[in-house]
Amino acid sequence: ALMLAYSPGQICESRLKPANANLELPVRAAFVILVRNSELHELRATVRQLEDQFNSRHHYPYVFLNDEPFTDEFKQAMEWATSGDCHFGLIPYEHWSMPPWVDRVRAKWAMAMMGSQVPYGDSESYRKMYESGFFFQHPLLADLDYYWRVEPGVEFSCYIPYDPFKFMADNNKMYGFTISLREFPVTVRTLWKTTSAFRAAYPEYTVPNNTLQWLTTPNGGYNMCHFWSNFEIASLDFFRSPQYTAYFDFLDRAGGFFLERWGDAPVHSLAVAMFLNKSQVHYFDIGYYHSPFQNCPTDPQFNAEHCFCNPNRSMIFNDDSCTNSWLDL
Numbered sequence: 001a002l003m004l005a006y007s008p009g010q011i012c013e014s015r016l017k018p019a020n021a022n023l024e025l026p027v028r029a030a031f032v033i034l035v036r037n038s039e040l041h042e043l044r045a046t047v048r049q050l051e052d053q054f055n056s057r058h059h060y061p062y063v064f065l066n067d068e069p070f071t072d073e074f075k076q077a078m079e080w081a082t083s084g085d086c087h088f089g090l091i092p093y094e095h096w097s098m099p100p101w102v103d104r105v106r107a108k109w110a111m112a113m114m115g116s117q118v119p120y121g122d123s124e125s126y127r128k129m130y131e132s133g134f135f136f137q138h139p140l141l142a143d144l145d146y147y148w149r150v151e152p153g154v155e156f157s158c159y160i161p162y163d164p165f166k167f168m169a170d171n172n173k174m175y176g177f178t179i180s181l182r183e184f185p186v187t188v189r190t191l192w193k194t195t196s197a198f199r200a201a202y203p204e205y206t207v208p209n210n211t212l213q214w215l216t217t218p219n220g221g222y223n224m225c226h227f228w229s230n231f232e233i234a235s236l237d238f239f240r241s242p243q244y245t246a247y248f249d250f251l252d253r254a255g256g257f258f259l260e261r262w263g264d265a266p267v268h269s270l271a272v273a274m275f276l277n278k279s280q281v282h283y284f285d286i287g288y289y290h291s292p293f294q295n296c297p298t299d300p301q302f303n304a305e306h307c308f309c310n311p312n313r314s315m316i317f318n319d320d321s322c323t324n325s326w327l328d329l
């Protein structure tokens with residue numbers, strides 16, 4: 001049964017893959033991965049870990065998204081590395097370009113000024129804001145209720161003994177994170193102000209028992225805390241909601257994705273804080289590493305039996321983590 005039926009030039013099924021067409025998944029969910037062809041090997045390492053720690057027992061599908069067509073080499077490698085169905089999507093140009101109302105000269109100037117101050121300060125591609133406003137609109141996600149964001153190069157450093165998607169569905173969770181930290185202030189100078197303007201324009205969208213206090217300084221500003229969105233397990237209904245889409249459109253019109261460098265992490269986090277209550281958000285204590293930070297479960301027995309990470313290095317012990325203040329809310 002483990003025979004490889006490979007003929008050159010043809011995309012073929014992985015040796016790990018069961019007859020997925022007949023698979024009954026408990027939740028309509030998938031891994032969603034924005035990735036370049038050139039990141040094939042970093043992603044292969046990541047996906048093999050994800051399979052070993054979790055998905056080889058569940059066979060959730062994968063959606064790979066790219067602003068350029070995936071190569072046959074990339075598709076073949078992913079088919080072989082995964083135990084779930086693979087779907088390869090192209091991002092439409094309108095979702096990957098500077099909107100016409102942004103002043104290109106000012107944007108270029110802002111990028112030059114930010115240049116060497118912060119990571120990606122002078123990067124236009126970093127500002128495409130695909131993860132802020134567009135990924136959930138891709139047709140390949142239309143039939144899904146939940147997604148798990150994965151990036152090339154990340155590591156899953158512990159066995160995952162339960163199904164996080166099913167956990168989300170069974171417990172009415174809308175958003176799950178594993179690492180939180182603080183943003184570089186220069187990238188979000190007017191994000192808080194713009195968000196306050198949004199709240200004033202749409203007062204009905206901020207829920208009464210919101211968690212904005214988690215993000216607020218004693219004098220009412222933004223404390224730079226955010227969920228690190230390179231790991232995210234979330235409900236797609238959250239992103240597709242009128243609240244979230246109105247918020248993204250408001251921010252997009254304000255131009256700060258390009259004139260500053262608003263990242264999808266603070267944007268998602270502010271939306272979570274406004275639109276959800278605490279019980280709808282879950283801290284997943286999953287073994288996870290994205291350079292330079294990691295979450296490493298600290299329970300001695302669990303760590304010893306199931307992990308290959310050092311619990312003393314877990315972000316939870318870093319002063320820049322906002323997870324303890326989240327849990328204390």
Ligand code: GDP
Nearest residue numbers: 034035036039065066067068125150151152230
């Ligand atoms: P960082 O985590 O903030 O340092 O940024 P990354 O370099 O990890 O980029 C975030 C995600 O977007 C990763 O999944 C990348 O593979 C993906 N990504 C970034 N730029 C591009 C691009 O130009 N094209 C494609 N297809 N993916 C990209």
Ligand code: MN
Nearest residue numbers: 151152230290
């Ligand atoms: Mn990354």
